[in-house]
Amino acid sequence: MARRNRNNPLALAVLMCLAERPMHPYEIATTLRRRHKDESVKLNYGSLYSVVCSLERRGLIVAHDTERHGRLPERTVYRPTAAGRLEAHEWLAEILSVPLKEYPAFEAALSFLPGMAPDDAIALLEQRASRLEVALAQARAGREMLEERGLPRLLLVESEFENELRAAELAFVRRLLDDISSGSLDGYDWWQAIHRGDGSPVPAPFDEAHWLAANGNAA
Template sequence: MAKRRPVGNLLALAVLSVVVDRPMHPYEMAAVLRERGKDQDMPIKWGSLYTVVRNLERHGLLAAAESGRQGRRPERTVYRLTDAGRAELEDWTRELVAVPERESPRFTAGLSVLGVLPPDEATALLRQRLGRLESQLAEERAVLARHAREVPRLFLIEAEYDLAVREAEATWLRGLLDELTTGSLPGLAQWRAWHATGEVPAEWTELVERGSERA
C-alpha cells in the first residue's frame, strides 16, 4: 500500500526532482519541468505550483535559500532541497518503482459501460480510437528514436514504458475489433438484441441477481 506523503500531489515529486540539481525559484522550476516534459509523465496542475512549493517548505522538504527583487518585479524566493526533502524524493521514487498499484484510466471507465452503446457504434468508435492511437504511436516512435541519438537512455525510459503500454493497447484493440467484426465476441448476439428490443437478456439479468446475492 502506498505511504501517506506529507505532500502527496505528484507535482511535489516533480518539484523535488528538479530542485535536487540546484536551488530554484518557482518560476524557474516550472520552466525546467516544462522543458523536460514532466507534464507528459504525470498529471500536473501548473496553477497549484506555488501552493505545492509552500507546502513542501512547511513540511521541511524545501527551505528558502535566498530572496531578492529585480526592478519592479515581485520578490522571488529561491528554494533549496533539504536533507529531509532528498530522503522523501528517494523514498517516494523507490515506492513508485517497486510497488504496483491499480490505476483507473478514462478508457477503462468507458469500456466498463460500453454496453450502453449499440455494437456497431461501439465498433466504429473503437476503430476510430485505434486509428488515432496508431498515428500517435508512429509520431512518438519517431520522436523517441530522434532523442535516443542525443540523450542517454536513462532519461528516456519513462517514454519507452509509455510507448510499450500504448502499443499493448493497440494490439488489444485490434483483437477486440476482430471479434466484433467477425461476430466471435461472446455475448454479441445478446448485446445486439438488447439494443434492438430494449429488453435486457435473461442471462444478463441472472448474472446481476447472482451478483446482488453475493454482495
C-alpha cells in the first residue's frame, strides 16, 4: 500500500465526489465548479488527472467503466473502493478534529514588520483594512442572496467561517493601526530609531540582544 498523502485537498474533493456516484474526471471538475467548491477548497484543475492517477495507484479508486460520446476521446469513469471511502472519512475526520497550524502569509509578514519603516507599515495596513472591509461587505451580500434563494445554512457554513475569520482579522488590523499611530505599541521607539537613518547611534536592526535576553536558555 502506497503511503498516504493528505496534503492535496483536490484528492479529498475527488473522493467526496465519487462517494456520491461514479464519474469521469472531467465530470468531477464540472461538478466541483458548479458547486463553487473552488471558493472554499484549493483546487487546481491542471493537477486533476495526476491526482486521479495517484488515487488509482494507491488503490483508493478504480476504473468502473469507460464511455464515449460522439467522436470525443474515451473517458474513464471511476468509483471509490472500500479503502477509498474509509480514507475519505478518516481524512475528513482528521481535519475536523485536530486544528492544524497553517502559516498565513500575513502572519509571516507581521513577523517581519520591524524590517520596514513604521510609516510605510501604517500606510500598507490602512490599505489592507479597507480592502478587508470591501471583501467582507461583498461576501455578506453574496451570502444573503443565496439564503434568499433558499440555500440552507448547512451548505454555507464554510463561507460563514471564512467571513468570521476575516472580521477578526479586520479588528486586529484596526487595533494594531491605532497602537502604532498613537505610538503606544511597546517597542515603537526602538522601531522608529532603527529606521531614522540620520546617523544617530541606534541599536543594530533586529538587535540580537533582544532575543537573547528574552529567550535566554528557554529551550
